[in-house]
Amino acid sequence: MELDGALTAQSLDEANPSQADTDAFRVLSSDIAAGVGVLSTVLRRRDYAATVSSFLSVSYDPPTLLVSVYEESRICEAVTASGTWALSLLSNDHRGTVNWLASPGNPVEGLLAQVPFRRGPSTSSAVISSALAWFELKTVAVHPAATHQLIVGQVLSMGRDVPAGSATDPLIHFGGGYERLRR
Template sequence: MELPDPVPARLVDPSSVSAEDAGAYRLLAADIASGVGVVAARHRRRDHAATVTGFLDVSWDPPTVLVSLFEEGRICEAVEESGAWALSLLRREHEGTANWLASPGNPVEGLLDRVPFRRAPHSGAPVLAGSLAWFELRTTAVHTAATHRLVVGEVVALGRGVPEGDAADPLVHFGRGYHGLRP
């Protein structure tokens, strides 16, 4: 049985999005729960890192991951130009790090001075200590989508930053804030 919409649908013209349309989208998109990770790359002898909530497991054969990066961000340039990067999946206890690496205007020098990490085995990209899981990736494709780049990478190394039993409280982004799964 088809029911009427409790709230009238809002029609959006993608070729001419108004500020009101964009605001409505942002409000509703905040209801998409997602994991929180950090993408990091070693580029021009510098470490680059940024918090991300737009990533997904694409395939297990071969193991492939996709991440969405703002095209004007330093991390996007570092990932595209280096061709190799790491994705660390964060635990609830990483909220401070997630906030720090999501802040606009972070310094280029010393970005990870207060963030414990180790190096990925192939590229030397930073992998956050204590992460639920981490993946080192080699870029295989980059696609432009609106203001972002969708970077696809094949996994060349992977691991866990904590014992499996300690991996039950991921950091989750929902409703414009960070949450855990444990009460």
């Protein structure tokens, strides 16, 4: 399989993918464009937050979202333990926040000290200021999936911090980096 030029078809051993299979998947799946958000929660009076790009709307009735998080991460442990969380969808103006919350090894104490946010009305989780949209959720199911947990939440409250129709610059994760959606 060639990763720099044209790719040839490759079958995987489902039970035991090779390191080459894993590396090829990482390269190919980086071409999935995805929105960028911040997942946050409060556990034992401490804020937890992380940048995420694996989330989706599951249902409109009742309003339900899903987020995928690495099972050994602090945010996964905190969200599953607290049972409530927030998801803030971000614009290109939030790159600094996104990079900070995506940094491995950032501190637990004072994590949000340099991030503009307010408390959500239903969960008190951090809602990032000027979010294109935000949702507060209660966990209704958690499903293991390989090295991740799929956390399904029913929406408790939602809103936007920008006027309707002005959310024209969402931040997108594509090709291993952050990009603007050009219209």
